[in-house]
Each structure stands twice: as C-alpha cells, then as structure tokens.
Amino acid sequence: MESIPGWGEKWPAPAKLNLMLRITGRRADGYHLLQTVFQMLDLCDWLTFYPKVDGSVSLLNPIPGVPEQDDLTVRAANLLKLHTGCNAGVCIEIEKNLPMGGGLGGGSSDAATTLVVLNHLWGLNLPKQALMALGLQLGADVPVFVFGHSAWGEGVGEKLQPIMPPEQWVVIIKPDCHVNTKEIFCSEGLTRDSKVVKMSDFLAGEDRNDCTQEVCRIYQPVKDAIAALSVYADARLTGTGACVFAQFSSKEDAETVAQSLKGEWQVFLAKGLNKSPLYKKLEQG
Numbered sequence: 001m002e003s004i005p006g007w008g009e010k011w012p013a014p015a016k017l018n019l020m021l022r023i024t025g026r027r028a029d030g031y032h033l034l035q036t037v038f039q040m041l042d043l044c045d046w047l048t049f050y051p052k053v054d055g056s057v058s059l060l061n062p063i064p065g066v067p068e069q070d071d072l073t074v075r076a077a078n079l080l081k082l083h084t085g086c087n088a089g090v091c092i093e094i095e096k097n098l099p100m101g102g103g104l105g106g107g108s109s110d111a112a113t114t115l116v117v118l119n120h121l122w123g124l125n126l127p128k129q130a131l132m133a134l135g136l137q138l139g140a141d142v143p144v145f146v147f148g149h150s151a152w153g154e155g156v157g158e159k160l161q162p163i164m165p166p167e168q169w170v171v172i173i174k175p176d177c178h179v180n181t182k183e184i185f186c187s188e189g190l191t192r193d194s195k196v197v198k199m200s201d202f203l204a205g206e207d208r209n210d211c212t213q214e215v216c217r218i219y220q221p222v223k224d225a226i227a228a229l230s231v232y233a234d235a236r237l238t239g240t241g242a243c244v245f246a247q248f249s250s251k252e253d254a255e256t257v258a259q260s261l262k263g264e265w266q267v268f269l270a271k272g273l274n275k276s277p278l279y280k281k282l283e284q285g
C-alpha cells in the first residue's frame with residue numbers, strides 16, 4: 001500500500017464561499033431549505049495521510065480545542081471504514097490555514113478531502129455519489145467539496161449542479177468572533193420565505209445572503225467588517241459568517257484593498273476557482 005503514490009503527500013482541502021444564500025423554507029426536521037451558490041477558493045488546508053498497520057485512525061497533530069475523535073477528518077475516515085468494512089488504518093496530519101467557524105467550510109472540506117483521498121489510497125472505488133452521501137452524514141457542506149466544482153445548491157445544500165461564476169479575486173475579512181450557525185437558524189427574525197429563484201437570476205446579479213441581517217444584528221464585529229469592506233466594493237457574508245468578502249476582477253485592486261485593511265483586520269486574499277484543486281491533484285496521479 002505504501003508504494004501507491006499519494007501516501008505522505010500533501011492534499012488540498014480548499015475553502016468555499018457562498019456567493020448567494022437564500023432561505024426558501026423549512027423541512028419537517030427543522031433544517032432550512034436553501035438556494036446557494038458555492039465557489040471554491042485557492043485558499044486551502046493541507047492534509048497528509050500515512051498508512052498505519054494497526055487498523056486505527058489517528059491524528060499526528062490534533063487541532064487545539066477539537067478532541068481527536070470529534071475531528072471531521074477522523075470521523076470521515078471512520079465512517080468510510082464502517083461503510084466499506086475496510087480494515088486499513090491511517091494517521092492524518094493537518095496543516096490548518098482556514099479560520100474555524102468562519103463560514104469558509106474548512107472542517108467540511110477537510111472531511112471531504114479525507115473521504116476522496118482515502119477512497120483512492122485504500123483502493124475502495126466508491127463512486128462520487130456514494131462519497132457525497134457519506135459526506136452529508138457529517139455536515140451539510142461536505143457534499144459540495146466531494147462534488148469538487150462550483151455549484152448551484154438546493155435542498156440543505158446537497159442537491160448540486162455545476163455552475164461557472166467568474167473566477168475573481170477575493171478579499172476576505174475574518175471578524176474576531178465565531179458565529180453560531182444553529183443560533184442564526186433558530187433566530188426568530190430570520191428570513192425564511194425568500195422567493196425561489198433560478199440560476200439565471202443569480203448570474204444576472206441576484207446575490208443576497210438572507211442571513212446577513214440577523215448575523216449583523218447579533219454580531220457587531222460582522223456588521224463593522226461589512227462596513228469596512230463596503231468602502232471599497234460590494235461586501236457580502238459567506239454562509240452564516242463570520243467571514244465577509246468582496247470580489248475584484250483585478251488582482252492589483254484586490255491587493256491594494258487587502259493591504260489597506262490589514263492593519264485593523266484579519267484579512268485573506270484569495271482567488272475563486274471553479275474546479276477544486278483536490279481533483280486537479282487526483283487527476284495528476
């Protein structure tokens with residue numbers, strides 16, 4: 001197994017943005033029905049997988065504050081073993097670059113990369129649809145990272161169609177707070193009856209995020225970040241936040257804005273990608 005290329009190599013787990021997020025209803029189990037547009041970014045966590053002979057799953061460097069068995073990579077690897085009956089073991093090294101709980105989907109992407117790469121390294125040959133279904137058991141945002149392409153998402157985000165929004169430069173502010181996703185979805189004032197729109201409406205400029213008002217009402221740092229970024233461009237919330245972002249067609253403009261904000265804010269400069277770098281690496285073998 002050690003001779004299969006891919007063991008001991010760094011695999012990307014890209015961030016995502018929600019370029020639009022509409023809440024159009026609620027399921028019987030309380031989960032909200034969404035219409036959203038996911039776009040991948042070139043900003044990544046990096047995962048390295050090492051074979052283990054004892055059949056167990058472990059982390060080389062657990063993330064501070066996240067118990068090892070709760071880590072989404074460990075949960076993903078164990079779920080894959082349970083589903084397939086595979087008795088192989090793995091030790092996972094995580095290079096964490098994406099802010100946690102920021103609406104960039106880092107934990108979900110780590111889980112997806114683990115599913116896709118171990119499916120490959122362990123020679124399990126599960127089809128992508130099966131990996132997406134496993135991913136959904138771990139979180140609503142995992143399937144899109146397994147899908148591996150910018151997507152128009154419906155349902156709770158698991159009904160996906162490929163979409164090709166422009167691959168623009170992005171300035172992201174991470175305000176100094178953690179938005180609790182559950183709190184926002186439980187909030188009374190949340191818009192839950194947005195009109196269902198079509199992909200063409202988004203492409204024509206319909207790009208609001210229905211969580212923005214409630215998140216800004218509860219979390220002042222997010223409101224302040226939107227105000228700071230709005231000085232330069234249209235600023236939007238990704239997911240339920242806390243990150244806010246603005247898109248730029250020129251790299252130079254994005255760099256200038258990022259530089260101006262850096263003194264006061266935690267800022268990331270990234271580029272939108274429609275194809276996940278995970279699949280680019282997988283295809284390179």
Ligand SMILES: C[C@@](CO)(OP(=O)(O)O)[C@H](O)COP(=O)(O)OP(=O)(O)OC[C@H]1O[C@@H](n2ccc(N)nc2=O)[C@H](O)[C@@H]1O
Pocket residue numbers: 018030031032033034036102103104105108138139140141142156157181182185238239240241
């Ligand atoms: C809304 C999005 C958009 O990308 O926000 P971000 O997490 O990226 O900010 C995601 O779908 C979030 O997915 P994820 O972060 O996996 O959420 P989960 O842990 O599954 O859900 C946390 C809680 O939020 C509520 N929840 C979540 C998703 C949804 N469509 N409806 C809900 O009502 C549920 O109460 C759930 O218990």
Ligand SMILES: Nc1ncnc2c1ncn2[C@@H]1O[C@H](COP(=O)(O)OP(=O)(O)O)[C@@H](O)[C@H]1O
Pocket residue numbers: 063066070071072073094099100101102103104105106107108109110141239241242
């Ligand atoms: N490998 C992981 N990376 C990040 N967060 C993880 C991981 N495993 C479990 N978590 C938990 O998932 C939560 C949400 O993480 P993340 O996906 O980064 O946020 P968001 O869904 O807001 O983008 C974290 O606060 C953390 O407790």
